[in-house]
Every structure is written in structure tokens, then in C-alpha cells.
Amino acid sequence: MSKINSVNDFVIKFANVNGSGSASANQMFAKGVFRSGIPVSPKNIFPSNIQGLPTWFEVRVNEKGYLGRREGIDISVAMNPQSYQKDVAELKENGYLIYDSSWKREFGRDDINVLEIPLTKLCVQEFTNPKQRLLFKNLGYVGLLASILEMDKDIYISLIEEQFKGKEKLIEPNVKALNIGYNYAEENFKDYCEIKVQKSDKTDGLILTSGNDAAGLGCVYGGATVCAWYPITPSTSLAESFSKYSEKFRVEIGTDKNKFAFIQAEDELAAMGMTIGANWNGARAFTATSGPGVSLMSEFIGLAYFAEVPTVLFNVQRGGPSTGMPTRTQQSDILCSAYASHGDTKHVLLIPSDPKECFDFAVEAFDLADRLQTPVIVLLDLDLGMNDWSTKEFEWDDSNQYDRGKVLSREDLDGIERFGRYLDVDGDGIPYRTYPGTHPEKGAYFTRGTSHDEYAGYTEDGIKNAEMLTRLLKKFQTASSLVPAPVFNQEKNASSMGIIYFGSTDCSMQEALDVLDEQNLKIDAMRIRAFPFNLEVWEFIEEHDLLFIVEQNRDGQMRTLIMAEGGIIPDKLVSILCFDGQPITAEHITNKINAHLSGKPALAMS
Amino acid sequence: MTYIVKPKNHHPLLEKNKLGLTRRDYEGAVSTLCAGCGHDSVSSAIVEACFQLSIESYKVAKLSGIGCSSKAPAYFLNQSHGFNSVHGRMPSIATGAAMANHELTYLGISGDGDTASIGVGQFVHCARRQLNMTYIVENNGTYGLTKGQFSATNDLESKSKYGDDNLFPSIDLPTMAIQLGASFVARSFSGDREQLVPLLKAALSHKGFSFLDIISPCVTFNNHKTSTKSYDYIREHNDALSKPDFVPLGQEIVTEYPMGSSIEVPLHDGSLLALEKLSQDYDPADKIQAIQNIQESQRDGKVLTGLLYADPKAKDLKEILNVSDKPLNTMGKNDLCPGAEKLEGINSGLR
Numbered sequence: 001m002s003k004i005n006s007v008n009d010f011v012i013k014f015a016n017v018n019g020s021g022s023a024s025a026n027q028m029f030a031k032g033v034f035r036s037g038i039p040v041s042p043k044n045i046f047p048s049n050i051q052g053l054p055t056w057f058e059v060r061v062n063e064k065g066y067l068g069r070r071e072g073i074d075i076s077v078a079m080n081p082q083s084y085q086k087d088v089a090e091l092k093e094n095g096y097l098i099y100d101s102s103w104k105r106e107f108g109r110d111d112i113n114v115l116e117i118p119l120t121k122l123c124v125q126e127f128t129n130p131k132q133r134l135l136f137k138n139l140g141y142v143g144l145l146a147s148i149l150e151m152d153k154d155i156y157i158s159l160i161e162e163q164f165k166g167k168e169k170l171i172e173p174n175v176k177a178l179n180i181g182y183n184y185a186e187e188n189f190k191d192y193c194e195i196k197v198q199k200s201d202k203t204d205g206l207i208l209t210s211g212n213d214a215a216g217l218g219c220v221y222g223g224a225t226v227c228a229w230y231p232i233t234p235s236t237s238l239a240e241s242f243s244k245y246s247e248k249f250r251v252e253i254g255t256d257k258n259k260f261a262f263i264q265a266e267d268e269l270a271a272m273g274m275t276i277g278a279n280w281n282g283a284r285a286f287t288a289t290s291g292p293g294v295s296l297m298s299e300f301i302g303l304a305y306f307a308e309v310p311t312v313l314f315n316v317q318r319g320g321p322s323t324g325m326p327t328r329t330q331q332s333d334i335l336c337s338a339y340a341s342h343g344d345t346k347h348v349l350l351i352p353s354d355p356k357e358c359f360d361f362a363v364e365a366f367d368l369a370d371r372l373q374t375p376v377i378v379l380l381d382l383d384l385g386m387n388d389w390s391t392k393e394f395e396w397d398d399s400n401q402y403d404r405g406k407v408l409s410r411e412d413l414d415g416i417e418r419f420g421r422y423l424d425v426d427g428d429g430i431p432y433r434t435y436p437g438t439h440p441e442k443g444a445y446f447t448r449g450t451s452h453d454e455y456a457g458y459t460e461d462g463i464k465n466a467e468m469l470t471r472l473l474k475k476f477q478t479a480s481s482l483v484p485a486p487v488f489n490q491e492k493n494a495s496s497m498g499i500i501y502f503g504s505t506d507c508s509m510q511e512a513l514d515v516l517d518e519q520n521l522k523i524d525a526m527r528i529r530a531f532p533f534n535l536e537v538w539e540f541i542e543e544h545d546l547l548f549i550v551e552q553n554r555d556g557q558m559r560t561l562i563m564a565e566g567g568i569i570p571d572k573l574v575s576i577l578c579f580d581g582q583p584i585t586a587e588h589i590t591n592k593i594n595a596h597l598s599g600k601p602a603l604a605m606s
Numbered sequence: 607m608t609y610i611v612k613p614k615n616h617h618p619l620l621e622k623n624k625l626g627l628t629r630r631d632y633e634g635a636v637s638t639l640c641a642g643c644g645h646d647s648v649s650s651a652i653v654e655a656c657f658q659l660s661i662e663s664y665k666v667a668k669l670s671g672i673g674c675s676s677k678a679p680a681y682f683l684n685q686s687h688g689f690n691s692v693h694g695r696m697p698s699i700a701t702g703a704a705m706a707n708h709e710l711t712y713l714g715i716s717g718d719g720d721t722a723s724i725g726v727g728q729f730v731h732c733a734r735r736q737l738n739m740t741y742i743v744e745n746n747g748t749y750g751l752t753k754g755q756f757s758a759t760n761d762l763e764s765k766s767k768y769g770d771d772n773l774f775p776s777i778d779l780p781t782m783a784i785q786l787g788a789s790f791v792a793r794s795f796s797g798d799r800e801q802l803v804p805l806l807k808a809a810l811s812h813k814g815f816s817f818l819d820i821i822s823p824c825v826t827f828n829n830h831k832t833s834t835k836s837y838d839y840i841r842e843h844n845d846a847l848s849k850p851d852f853v854p855l856g857q858e859i860v861t862e863y864p865m866g867s868s869i870e871v872p873l874h875d876g877s878l879l880a881l882e883k884l885s886q887d888y889d890p891a892d893k894i895q896a897i898q899n900i901q902e903s904q905r906d907g908k909v910l911t912g913l914l915y916a917d918p919k920a921k922d923l924k925e926i927l928n929v930s931d932k933p934l935n936t937m938g939k940n941d942l943c944p945g946a947e948k949l950e951g952i953n954s955g956l957r
Contacts, residue, residue: 250944256928273691274701300692396943444686448689458680
């Protein structure tokens, strides 16, 4: 039998039953590879369910640092008989199948290598507690993998010790479980597997974390004090990250009181209302949600836009429309975020592409919201938000200052004859604001969603209202010079063709560009990081005759946004789309581009 | 929200409060509500209560939703910041604002449509969370701005101005508020200034969620013979529970209110709300009795007014969440940012 042979380059997929405790063991496997110095990209493919349904965990191990999803499974750890058929079918020829042979099976494929380990039987022999018998099967296969991949077992022992720090009693049975699989494999599969993990140094300067965790931490560093939120997959862990880090770093010494308020609202409407109320009153506040929440928040987003209240919203996108695929990924809220709410509204979007950038953009979102006095929406997606990524270490410069924007103090107000909340004093479309309670006689005004004049007074004068809307447009123009610039893959444009992409697509795009390069296809690439689009974006579009726009949605929403905002002719912009709920792959991108260039009609999705 | 700026000429002999301010200093713009609207009486009572309490207007935030009632904040306390938000969502704006700075006084003005229908969810949770604010419903039993539709506080089978029957039972907001955990619940009538002003003063001084349901007849759409929210109906059926008086901190109370004729409710700042009992033994600390009394009055076709329930010791949201005494909106980078060294520690934990 032939076997797949590779070092530090493979995809392993775990098939488990949801709620069986497999997630932490799978995570531990990935972390062990990361600690061996090889970048990994674990992806949890889970059902919208708590217990009993199939769930998968896919880990790509790649020394070159390609972290995008890759089709084809090299090693399948099939622990769920419910999904055997599917799991065996997607295993590559000459791949490895590991299953619990306490109940023997024939899989009907003679082109794969089957590793049998009677995990249930072994755990029943070794443990008496029924819960442990079930749970420790998971660590058992981690031990087996450590052996067959020739990894350093001590890495896993350290990981167990770290995980159970403070609960030392649990270390021994966990190590025992790891050894059950490890020892069994040493005895039965010595030199069997030809896929290996060899220690490397490619994770120097990297950390393993998720975008949601990073963004929540960024909110702490960015000075957010109020988080109002409503639970919704896949954004929940972002709010929880803020709470976790706040409890660690934001408790007053002496009083034990919190320098933050963490409020689980009754729904997304209230979450957004609280966020606006707190920002209005001078605290930095945010909410985190996903598409359905953005729909609910839209009325309030329009109020914050029109009344010019700074607001930060994280939209961790999931598969839509409607309730859609809550546990799958998409980039399909571009338009509903950019133009959220009725009437003429536009919002600042920040689009990070990895957890490090989630941290940075979370910090930046508060500065931009305060500076521009408008909602800032940070767009993540499920893949970026919930999965762990091998990402650059977080950085912070202690000389960084918060930009609280144009806020008048009591002394400022003393020097002003008449305060006008919506006067464009500086000509950049951004007015000055006051916090409630600043001055006994000056600076009070009415914040309202109704049409208003420069002094915040209600007006039904249509000309006045039109002037106000025009100034808001000017402010949006100012925003385009303040938001993060795009990132270019090349120092100088070298092709008449360009690729535009954004967000979590980045990891697959780096690989795709290398593949295209090997095929001698030179295409310039630009990663958009924000809306409104700044000058560099328009220049890149101007300088290329043909542009591929890669997005993870059905309708080419970024393409629509570019056409609408820049009056770009549609013929020039070719969509490369993926919307099956799985993160886009490099292969998908290169196939689509090649198909287009060779004149073959590309299918909608695959 | 229409308004007309009021000329600011003070008579030199106007009475002044502890801050040296006159009642005029607590006024707002000229109301554009219909002449005779109960809401204007409420605004005037708010001016009086704030004047008497010597409240600093700029330390008050006035919040509202949408509707006739929600226009009212323009008509009092000119020096306060106001936030006229979206329909039924004032409570969430107030919650966020109060978390940002617990040192201001939060005064929310809502209506029966804004609270009992579109905003019922936010009202429920705001009360439940014990937000430290005064929440007033100017309850006229109708949708005024959209010209006379029924609201959820209309009594079953009461008639609209156009003669239509109301087919659904009414929501009693004070009962709800008590059940939800509001720590100060009162009902009054916009036309009963003698009762309303002390209740407002007490509500504003109470720490926690103070709820006031003020029957405030709509002269245009709901002041006809068959309405149970009309001036005439309320005057005839007002079943005042007690005659309240509010005694600010430091004022001698013993001689004025001999034992046996009044019950004194201490408020968080040390001041007292004295209730003069009219007919029954009424203990505003008894939730169950409060609800029972409301329902008995309702059964008898009466509207029970007065302080229905108060728990002066209840914790408010800030205490429940253990939020710092230093207002969050005054904290800067030094208070909030853990810094580079801590971040390096976090990085180490993620390798």
C-alpha cells in the first residue's frame, strides 16, 4: 500500500460527536504542532447544536505558513460512526484513517491506510469513572498522533500541566490517557505513518489565538468601558473576551470595583441603545453581534449616524440570509453594514484579516468613532472570529494616546459665545460635542433623530436638512483619509490585471498568489481594509484593466460597493465568489482565475 | 419636536432656591403641545420639583423616545442635555448613559405607546436591572401624534373619540413595575399638582428605578365622555392612597408630622418622604399589598394614586455590577490600558 509522505505539510481532520469533549483535545493537538514550531490553522466545523450531532475539527499544518483551508484530507481521525461514510469518502488516496476499532469496521476503500485502535476498550480497562472512560478517548488519539507523527510527547505533557494548573489532581489521569494512545501506537504502528512533524522555528514571533479573543482584548486596550451585547453565534466569544480580560486587568485595587460595565442586554436593539447611550455620555462603548443583530440594530445605527454619536460595533459575519447558517462563515454583510438603516446613511467599516489586525482595528475603531462621531463597524467573520489562527504577536506602544475627538471642556465652553453642536467650524464636516454635565450654562443641547439645524434645534426647513446631509457626506470624505489604507502585495504595479480581496480571505490569497506566480501569471493584488475607500484604492482600480474581486458571498457585495461608490464600469470587475459556508481555498481562487482567463465559463461557486 | 424659545426676563422679586435660582431657570422652551394637554402640567410639576430640590439642571440628563410625551423634555430644564431617541428605546439609551456616568440624574419621559407597546421589552428589563433613574410615563391612553389610535393602557371596552370599542384589556404599568422589581412605584394625575410635586421630588431623590405612571389626559383625542383617561373621569374616580409630602434632608420633620398620622419613607440621600394616610393602613414596603390595592381599586372602577411601593434600600444597577465610583467617562488611558508589559504576558500565554 502506498502512503502519503510529507513533512510538516498536511491536513488532518477530526470527526467527533458534538458535546463529547473532543474540542479541547483537538485544540491541544493543534497547539502541540504549533509549539513544535510549525504554523497551524485549526478550524472548528460545528453544528448549531449542543450535544449529539456530528462535528469536525480540521487542522492544516504548513511550514510555509499557508493557513487557508485546503481541500483533501491526509489524516482522518474518525471518532463518529454517524459520519464514517462522509469522512472516509473525503480522505485522499493513500491517506490515513484512524478509528476506534472496539467495534471493527470495513470501510470499502482499498486505497487508504487504516490504523485501528480500540480506544473504548482501552479506556474501559484503565478508567472506572464512566465520564472519564468517554472523555479520555479524545486524549487517547492525541497520544496516538504524537507517536505516529514522531512528535515530542513532552510538549503534550506540558500542555496538560498548563491546562490543569491549580487542579493538579487532574494531571495524572490526563497524562495516563495520553499515554494509552501513545504506547499503543509505539507498539503497533512504529514507523508506519510517513507523514511527520519535525521541529521547526516558523512560529517564532507568532501566537495562536482567535479574532474574537483578540478583538475583545483590543477593546480593553482601546479604553472601552461599556460592553452591551446579546448572545449570538459567532460573536459571543468577542464580548466574553472583553469580560475575561477586563476582570483580569480592570479591577480597582483597594475597592475591588470594576472599571467597566458588562451588560447582557435583552436583545440586540437594547445592546445598541446602551452602546449609543454610553458613548453619548463620553464612555467608550461597543457591542458585538452578527448579521441578524445588525438587522435589528439598524434603526439605532441610523440614529447614531444622524445624531453623530460615536459607536463601535463588531459584526462577526456568519452564513446568511435570515437565520442562515449560524455556525458557518461568510462575508455577506458588506452592504447591510455599509448602508445600515433607512434614509441616506453610510458607515465606516474596518475589515481585519487576522487576529493581530483584529486587536489593532479594535483599538483604532474607538479612535475613529470618537474622531468622526459616527458608527464604526468592524467586520470579522466566523472563520476569523472563532477559529484559532497562527498570527503575529500583539504589539502595544505605551506612548499611544486615545484620540477622543472634538469634545469641548468647561474651559473651552467659557471661551465660546454660542455653542453649536452641529456647526462645521473646521471645514472637515466634523462638529464639536459636549458631554452632559460639563458646564452649568453652556453646551447643553438636544440629541435627536429628527431633522435639526446647526444648534441641534428641530427644524422642518428642508434646505437646512439638506445642508446637514451634505455636511455628513463631507465628514465621510474626511473619514476616507483617516481609515487604514489598503495593503499591496507588490511594491510597484506590474500587471494590467489586479486582484482585490479583504478580510479572512488573506491567508488563502497569499498561497493563491504564490501558485499563480509559479504558473507565470503576474497579477497585482490589493487588500482592502476599510470603507470609505481611500485614494489608493481608487488609484489601484484606475491603474488596472481587469480586476478580480474575491469575496465570500453570492452577490459580489464588495464589487457592488466599489461600483456604487466609484462609478466603476461593471465589465472591468470580475467576481470570484465562494459562499458554501467553508472558508475559501487557494485552489478555488486559482481555478476561478484560470477559468476566466482561459475563457471557460466559471460555475457560480465551485 | 417643535419648540419656541422663551424670552428670558426675570422679575427681580421671584422666589429663589438654595442655588439662588428661580423657577424660570428650570423652564424650557414654550410648549407646542395642544392647549390643556396634561403633559404640560407634568412639565410644570417637574420644574417645580427640581426648583424645590435645588437640582443643578446641567447635572440632569433628560431622555425620551418618540411621541407627544417624548417631546416634553424640550419644555423643561433648558440647561440639561436631552436625548430624544427612537420609539420605545429610551430605557437602553438611559442604561448606557448611566453606566458611563452614575453621577448625573437621569430623567426619562415616555408615554403609554412608547412604554406599554413598542418599548415594553426595554421598560421591563430596565426596571428589572434597577437602573438608577426616574422613569415617567405620561399616560393618556392614546396615540396622539398619529391622531387617536388606542394604546395598550386603554381599558377594555372604553371608546375612542370616534366611538370604536377597545377590544383588549389594558396593561397596568405600576403593577408590572412592582412585579419587575422597581424599587419606587407611584401613580399620580397630571391635574393633581399637590400630589404630583412631592412624588416627583421623592422619585428624583430615590436611588434605583423610580417609576411614575402619571395619568395625563389628551385634550384632543381622549378627553371625551366615554374615556377612562379623561380629566372628568380621573377627577371623579381618583382614589388617592395617601397624601404625600416630601421633606428634604436637614429639614425638621418631627413637629410637622406627628406620629400616627404619617409614615415616613427615608430616601437614599437621607431625606424623607412623608405619607399622610387617608383611609387605610398602607405600608409602601409591602409589594403584595400594593398589587392587591391596585387591583381592588381597578375592580371598583377607581384609579389608585399615590406612592404604591418603595424599597429605599434596594441596590441599583451600578452596585449590582460593582462598577467603580469614579465615573467611567472620566477614566483615561492610565486607568484603562493594561500597557505593553501585560500584553507581553498575554503573548506568552498564547504561544
